[in-house]
Amino acid sequence: MKRRLVVIGAGMASGRALEHLLSADPGGWDVTLFNAEPRGNYNRIMLSPVLSGEKTYAEIVTHDDAWYAAQGITCRFGEAVTAIDRAAKTVTGARGTVAYDKLLIATGSAPFIIPVPGHKLPGVVSYRDLDDTNAMIEASARPGGKAVVIGGGLLGLEAAAGLASRGMEVTVIHLMGHLMERQLDPAAGYLLQKDLEKRGLRIHCKGATKAILGTDRVEAVLLEDGTVYAADLVCMAVGIRPETRLANDAALEVGRGITVNDQLCTSDPDILALGECVEHDSQLFGLVAPLYDQAKVVAATLAGAEAAFRPVQTATKLKVTGVDLFSAGDFAEAEGREDIVFRDPARGIYKRLVIEGARLIGAVMYGDTADGAWFFGLIKDGADITAMRDTLIFGPAYQGGAQTDPLAAVAALPPEAEICGCNGVCKGTITAAIGAGASSLADIRATTKASASCGTCTGLVEQLLAVTLGDDFKLPAAQPVCACTDLTHEDVRRLIKSQGLKSMPAVMQELGWKTSCGCHVCRPALNFYLLADWPLDYTDDAQSRFVNERNHANIQKDGTYSVVPRMWGGMTNPRELRAIADAADKYAIPAVKVTGGQRIDLLGVKKEHLPHIWADLNAAGLVSGHAYSKGLRTVKTCVGTDFCRFGTQDSTGLGIKLEQRLWGAWTPHKVKLAVSGCPRNCAESTCKDVGIICVDSGYEVGVGGAAGMDLKHTEPLAKVPTEAEAIELTVAFVQLYREHAKYLDRPYKWLAKVGLTWVQQQVLDPEIRAGLIERFDLSQTVYQRDPWADRATPAAQAAFAPLADLTREAAE
Amino acid sequence: MTDAWLDIGALDDIPRRGARVVKTRHGCVALFRTAEDRVFAIDDRCPHKGGPLSEGIVHGNAVTCPLHNWVFSLETGMAQGADSGAVATYPAEVQQGRILLDCARLIAGRAA
Numbered sequence: 001m002k003r004r005l006v007v008i009g010a011g012m013a014s015g016r017a018l019e020h021l022l023s024a025d026p027g028g029w030d031v032t033l034f035n036a037e038p039r040g041n042y043n044r045i046m047l048s049p050v051l052s053g054e055k056t057y058a059e060i061v062t063h064d065d066a067w068y069a070a071q072g073i074t075c076r077f078g079e080a081v082t083a084i085d086r087a088a089k090t091v092t093g094a095r096g097t098v099a100y101d102k103l104l105i106a107t108g109s110a111p112f113i114i115p116v117p118g119h120k121l122p123g124v125v126s127y128r129d130l131d132d133t134n135a136m137i138e139a140s141a142r143p144g145g146k147a148v149v150i151g152g153g154l155l156g157l158e159a160a161a162g163l164a165s166r167g168m169e170v171t172v173i174h175l176m177g178h179l180m181e182r183q184l185d186p187a188a189g190y191l192l193q194k195d196l197e198k199r200g201l202r203i204h205c206k207g208a209t210k211a212i213l214g215t216d217r218v219e220a221v222l223l224e225d226g227t228v229y230a231a232d233l234v235c236m237a238v239g240i241r242p243e244t245r246l247a248n249d250a251a252l253e254v255g256r257g258i259t260v261n262d263q264l265c266t267s268d269p270d271i272l273a274l275g276e277c278v279e280h281d282s283q284l285f286g287l288v289a290p291l292y293d294q295a296k297v298v299a300a301t302l303a304g305a306e307a308a309f310r311p312v313q314t315a316t317k318l319k320v321t322g323v324d325l326f327s328a329g330d331f332a333e334a335e336g337r338e339d340i341v342f343r344d345p346a347r348g349i350y351k352r353l354v355i356e357g358a359r360l361i362g363a364v365m366y367g368d369t370a371d372g373a374w375f376f377g378l379i380k381d382g383a384d385i386t387a388m389r390d391t392l393i394f395g396p397a398y399q400g401g402a403q404t405d406p407l408a409a410v411a412a413l414p415p416e417a418e419i420c421g422c423n424g425v426c427k428g429t430i431t432a433a434i435g436a437g438a439s440s441l442a443d444i445r446a447t448t449k450a451s452a453s454c455g456t457c458t459g460l461v462e463q464l465l466a467v468t469l470g471d472d473f474k475l476p477a478a479q480p481v482c483a484c485t486d487l488t489h490e491d492v493r494r495l496i497k498s499q500g501l502k503s504m505p506a507v508m509q510e511l512g513w514k515t516s517c518g519c520h521v522c523r524p525a526l527n528f529y530l531l532a533d534w535p536l537d538y539t540d541d542a543q544s545r546f547v548n549e550r551n552h553a554n555i556q557k558d559g560t561y562s563v564v565p566r567m568w569g570g571m572t573n574p575r576e577l578r579a580i581a582d583a584a585d586k587y588a589i590p591a592v593k594v595t596g597g598q599r600i601d602l603l604g605v606k607k608e609h610l611p612h613i614w615a616d617l618n619a620a621g622l623v624s625g626h627a628y629s630k631g632l633r634t635v636k637t638c639v640g641t642d643f644c645r646f647g648t649q650d651s652t653g654l655g656i657k658l659e660q661r662l663w664g665a666w667t668p669h670k671v672k673l674a675v676s677g678c679p680r681n682c683a684e685s686t687c688k689d690v691g692i693i694c695v696d697s698g699y700e701v702g703v704g705g706a707a708g709m710d711l712k713h714t715e716p717l718a719k720v721p722t723e724a725e726a727i728e729l730t731v732a733f734v735q736l737y738r739e740h741a742k743y744l745d746r747p748y749k750w751l752a753k754v755g756l757t758w759v760q761q762q763v764l765d766p767e768i769r770a771g772l773i774e775r776f777d778l779s780q781t782v783y784q785r786d787p788w789a790d791r792a793t794p795a796a797q798a799a800f801a802p803l804a805d806l807t808r809e810a811a812e
Numbered sequence: 813m814t815d816a817w818l819d820i821g822a823l824d825d826i827p828r829r830g831a832r833v834v835k836t837r838h839g840c841v842a843l844f845r846t847a848e849d850r851v852f853a854i855d856d857r858c859p860h861k862g863g864p865l866s867e868g869i870v871h872g873n874a875v876t877c878p879l880h881n882w883v884f885s886l887e888t889g890m891a892q893g894a895d896s897g898a899v900a901t902y903p904a905e906v907q908q909g910r911i912l913l914d915c916a917r918l919i920a921g922r923a924a
Contacts, residue, residue, distance in 0.1 A: 517829065517847045520869035520876035520883075543829040547867040547878040555878055559864040803832035803843060804820045806918050 002030040005302065006091045006100040008081050008246065009034070013275035013291040014106035015041030015063050020299030022071050028303075031073045032098050034091070037129055038078030040068060045288055045422070047133045048320070051162030053498025057130060058768055064761070084250040086268055102270055102302055105247060105258060109240040109276035109286075114150070118212030124234045127159045139233040140166035147171070148221045148231040150209055152179040154318060156237035157196070161320040163235070164201055165498055171229045172196075173207040173221065175238075183316045183327040187341075188366045191350055195323055204229075242277045242284060255279045262308040263301045264294055274298050280309060287314045288422050315376045315421055324365075326372035329379040330354065331362035342393045351393055358384045360392070371395035373460055374409060377417040410463040419464065420450035420457045430461065434468045441465070442755050482521035484513050489525065489742035496529050502537045504530065504544070518544075525743035528630065528666060532738045535779040548628035551800075552787040553610055561610060562603040564627035565617050566663065569637045569655035569675075570598035579620030587613050597634035597672065599625050611797040614788035623786040630744075631666045632673070632734075635659040636684065640677035640694065647677035649694035654723055655683075658730055664784035665776070668741040668750070671734065686714050689747045690730050699726035703733055703759070704748040712748050715756050718764060728773060732763040735776035816916040823849065823909050831866035831875070836918045841902060842866035843911060844886050846873055851911055852886035853904040859897035 005021075007014050010033055021029065033040075046060040068075050079093040090097045111126035113119055125135050136159065139145060145168045149160040152174030164170045172179075178189030179196075193203045208224040212234055220230045242257035253259040253267035257279030264272050264280075274294040276286060285291060290311050300307030315328035331354045333339075342351040347367060353375070354362035359382050363375040374396045378385060391398040396409040413419075415428030425448050433447045444461055445452040451461045465473045480486050487495070492511065501507045504526055508518060518526065523544035530538040542550050553561035565580065580600055584592050590604040605613060614624070627633060635658050638644065640651030655675040662673070674685040675692045685691030687707035691714045693700040698721040702714030717733065720726050733747075736759060741750035751759060762768050790796075826832045826845040833840040833856050842856035842865050850873070856866045863879030873886045883892040889901040903914035 516872050519871045520881065523869060523871065543827060543870065546869070551867070555864075555867065557861065557879065559862070559867075799832075802835045802840070803825055804818075805835040806818075806915060807835055807837050 002028065003101045004099060005029045005031045005102050005104065006098055007031065007033045007104045007106060008091065009106035009108055009275070009277075010037070010039075010041045010063075010075075010077070011106055011108045011275060012041065012044055012062070012288060013108075013295050014104060016292050016295035017104065017106070017274060017298040018071070018073070019063075020296055021302055024299060025303055026071075031071070032091075032100075033068070033073050033075050033077075034079055034081050034093055035075075035077045036080040037131070039130065040065070040075060040077060042130065044129070047127075047130065048158035048162055050130075051133050051136055051159065052165040053162075054494055058762065058765070064765065081246060084246055084271075086250055086271070089270065100270075102272065104298065104302075105266070105271065105273040105277060106275045107243040107246060107277045110243045111236065112239040112241050113236055114209060114238055116209050116211050118214060118218070119236075121212055121214045121218045122216070123214070123218035123232065124212060124236065127155055127235055127237045128240075136163060136233065136235065137166065140168045142232070143167065145169070145232045146230050147233040147235065148173060148229050149235045149237060150221070151237035151239070152176070152203065152205065153182065153237065153239070154180060154316065156235070157192075157318060158320060159235050159237055160201055161196070161199070161323075163233070164199065167499060168233070169202075170200075171202040171204060171221075171231075173209060173223065173229070174203070174205045175208055177205055179203065179205070180318070180325075180327075183364075184325065184366075185331055185352060185364050187343075187352065188325065188327075188350055188364045191348060191366045192318075192323065192325060195348070196320075202229075240276065240286065242279070244277060247273070247277070255282070257284050260309075262297075262310075264298050264309060265301065272298055272301060280311065283311060285311070287316065289314050289424050292422070292424055312380060315372065324367055324369045326365040326369035327363070328372070328376045329360070329362035331364050337361070340389075340393045353393055355385070355389070358386045360385050370459075371409065373417060373419060373457070374413060376421075377413065380418070381416075407463055407467050410460065411467045419460050420448075420452075422457075423449040423452065425450035427464065430464050431468055434465065439465070439469060439472065481525060482519055484508075484515040484518050484522050485511060487511060492526070493529055493533075493740070493742075496533055502530065502534045504541060520546075524630075528668060528743050531666060531783070532779070535782045549630070551607065551610060552614075552624055552628065552791065553605065554628045556603065559607075560603075561605045561607060562601050562627070563605050563610070563613055563617075564595065564599050564601050564625035565622035566625040566659075567599050568659050569635055569652050571652060571656065572600075576620060576622060579617060579622060583613050583616050586616065595627070595634075597627075598636050599627065599634060601627070608797075608801045611792055611800050615792035618786070618788050618792055624788045626663065629666070630669050631664065632659070632662040632671050634672055635662075636672070636674035636688070638675075638677045638682035640675075644677055646680060647694070648696050649677060649699070649723070651675040651677035651683065651692075651694050654692065654694070654699075654726065657723075657727060661727060661731060661780075662734060664786075665734065665738070665780060666783060667734065667738050668743045669746045671737075671747070673730070687712065688714065690714075690733060692726055692730070697721065699723065701726055701729050701733075704751040704756070706746060706748045708746070710748065715751070717756070717760060728769065729763055731776050732769045732772040733759070735772040735779075736762055738776070738779075739772075816914060816919065817912045818915045820911045820913045823851070823906050823911055826851070826911075829870040831868075831870065833864075833866050834913065834918070840864075840866070841913075841918060843904065843913070844870055844875060846870060846886070849906065851904050851906050853902040853913055854884070854886060854889050855899045857899065858882055858884075859891070859899060860895070865899065 041063040043060040043062050049055040079095055081093050083092045090099050111128045125132050147163045147168045147170045149156045149172045152172050160170045160172045178186045179192050210224045211222045213220040213222055218234050220228050222228050244254045244258050247254050247258040258273045258277055260273050260278045260280050264274050266273050275291050294309055297307045297309045318325050338355045340353040349367035352364045360378045396412045413427050417427045419427050429448050430450055438444050438447050444450055451458045481489055507526055527541050527544040531540055547555050553563050587609050589602045593601045595601050635655040637652045637655035640647040671689045673690045674683040674688045676683040676685040677694050685693055687705040691702045691705055700719045701717045703717045705714035706712040737747050829847050831842045831844045833842050840856035841853050844852045856864055858877040860882050863877040865875055867878045868875040874883050876883050882895045889899040891897045905912050
């Protein structure tokens with residue numbers, strides 16, 4: 001008999017608890033999950049990257065609809081619970097009552113709003129959930145907007161940095177004397193303030209908010225000292241309080257939070273609670289690591305196993321890109337405590353250790369946080385540091401003799417040392433996973449969850465891989481695009497989107513290009529990124545394209561060109577063949593060849609003849625085959641059901657449909673497709689960027705094949721029953737590749753970086769897929785044009801000819 | 813040798829950061845127009861494998877050969893970076909929107 005579990009709240013803690021419970025006891029529970037937010041579990045600590053535009057909501061979802069469905073969980077999202085009846089053991093929401101054997105309260109916390117005059121004006125938001133984040137993103141869409149963030153703690157600063165990266169003018173008002181006073185000492189707080197001010201934020205410490213001004217909506221913020229800051233948006237991030245209303249109403253024991261024991265049981269043994277809404281041993285919990293520990297204990301308690309929650313020390317990092325700070329333990333000044341301080345003002349580095357007796361009890365670091373995990377380990381373990389006190393501040397590399405290898409620090413960590421704070425993963429767990437075959441960051445994330453949440457420990461995990469695997473692991477070095485910038489392709493793509501940069505001068509200005517107009521490496525990449533991201537706003541720049549794309553033909557070694565007309569799906573007819581033969585005669589084409597992609601190549605065309613041969617071929621109904629483009633090249637096909645005795649579907653027809661949908665689309669690199677009518681694979685679909693194999697029951701769509709410098713078999717993306725779905729998947733995949741890949745990475749290289757699983761999550765999600773297809777089709781309204789037709793004009797013919805001919809001028 | 817400045821065409825006949833060629837008896841000369849509307853004339857032949865420099869991407873006062881990415885200064889004709897070699901340069905200038913080219917050497921042929 002299944003037992004009934006009702007969960008109130010779909011946050012990170014309850015999501016993790018359900019995961020533990022259902023994997024330990026699949027099918028043992030009949031779960032109903034209530035959530036006041038109209039959506040399921042997502043990684044709330046990643047809202048800051050969503051706000052700054054570095055991630056999308058889809059990327060931070062931890063449990064998607066498919067997961068709930070697979071676990072048989074009844075989801076009641078967007079439905080707030082109104083009452084708990086402990087006597088009847090029922091929970092009531094807006095759409096009815098449900099009975100439970102066990103109830104788990106995970107209502108989290110609510111943002112604290114300072115009740116100053118004007119706090120209810122439209123335009124005042126808190127920073128708690130996706131709706132708040134979206135409201136802020138929306139507010140930042142208007143150019144020149146001003147935002148005031150009240151609260152200079154972790155959350156407030158992340159909000160401020162996010163709004164600033166979206167182009168708002170941001171002021172942070174903080175009541176205390178320095179930023180993040182709970183985590184930082186005044187010196188580190190000063191460095192942080194200086195760093196943020198350099199990024200354009202205005203910081204006002206010792207500022208008490210008196211009122212929020214405005215008539216119909218927020219207009220300004222007034223401080224006690226009389227300062228007024230204009231504001232189109234006010235974000236209150238001054239703190240949170242446990243959400244205990246339901247527990248109070250149900251007469252559960254509540255202090256500051258819902259009181260729980262070591263097993264996370266409330267005063268009612270059938271009701272458990274976890275997360276930010278609970279109080280354990282007079283302590284509240286706001287960081288994610290202890291919540292995940294609680295999730296383990298809840299799952300064990302529900303399963304009838306022995307477990308007890310023991311809160312551990314936690315460390316803090318600020319998730320603002322480019323700001324390195326670390327804080328752990330207690331660093332307040334007190335009797336009997338001693339400080340070791342290290343400052344390097346030129347490099348902006350500050351480290352402070354607080355020692356009591358023979359133990360390290362606190363650490364604050366700014367600018368260089370590489371040793372944070374090691375110090376944190378010493379604090380947690382209460383290690384005796386007497387012997388290394390002289391060199392302690394220099395970190396693990398200097399303990400036991402001078403070592404210069406940075407990896408030695410990681411090698412020196414004991415197996416119990418915590419690497420990933422979010423998920424409570426220690427070094428031993430990771431090295432065990434490596435021993436079991438994990439050899440990449442993606443493997444580690446999949447098997448241990450380390451570095452899979454906020455990602456600040458990614459460097460440490462990579463170092464561990466390097467130490468453990470030795471030469472087998474190559475640290476992925478971040479290569480800048482070219483000598484014109486220090487930014488990587490990924491950075492540039494992200495910043496173009498998050499800062500709304502819509503022209504090449506804007507990119508070069510805002511991102512600090514070191515050259516006046518770029519070079520032959522960065523300009524083609526920027527041109528592609530801009531046209532892929534802003535198809536309606538950006539004007540394609542011919543002078544930033546490689547000669548082939550500028551002249552719509554392939555340049556050959558002697559400076560002549562080759563011309564390839566499009567043959568949809570590889571099909572042609574006598575009329576087209578006659579036109580091609582006539583053109584070959586008329587322009588004295590020295591070589592005619594059939595390409596590997598089932599098209600005819602006319603080799604050796606002179607540049608000034610290009611517009612003329614295009615005009616002739618156009619007149620016969622032929623268009624450019626884009627055999628030169630970083631775009632769709634060919635869709636190779638076999639004859640399928642029309643003639644073949646093995647063919648299972650109309651592979652030629654599908655190939656033609658795909659080619660007609662995709663041609664003219666610019667992509668990071670060339671894209672080749674093929675459709676085979678049966679697994680005998682005469683069209684060689686299994687080594688294409690997208691290859692479709694028709695089978696009796698439908699279409700197997702594979703992606704990421706290659707037959708160039710690397711030889712790779714496609715990986716299965718999905719199998720679908722209808723032709724329409726096969727086309728949809730292909731279009732969505734190509735658009736995802738257009739939106740995310742680095743210029744000149746073929747799909748297989750990009751896939752290796754992002755992982756097939758992520759790509760599947762995107763293109764198989766109906767909503768995300770529809771968005772991708774919509775954006776692709778929008779872009780095609782601009783770019784699906786035949787370049788030959790556009791340029792087969794007298795003006796183009798003149799532009800392709802020499803500017804002057806001096807051969808007939810007489811010598812003086 | 814006397815100067816022989818010829819009006820070759822309008823500045824707007826060449827796209828910004830682009831090039832056009834002028835045919836001469838000893839091969840093509842490429843006329844480049846930079847982002848700042850300066851005009852340079854150099855031989856349209858990369859000394860490496862003969863690539864048409866007029867089809868390269870123009871950046872600053874330099875051009876990248878489309879065949880193997882050698883980069884040449886438009887001012888001096890010298891190969892940049894690790895490559896060595898040079899292309900001939902010719903005096904060219906812009907007056908009132910017209911491109912003037914010193915054609916003495918171009919008309920006379922290589923011997924001049």
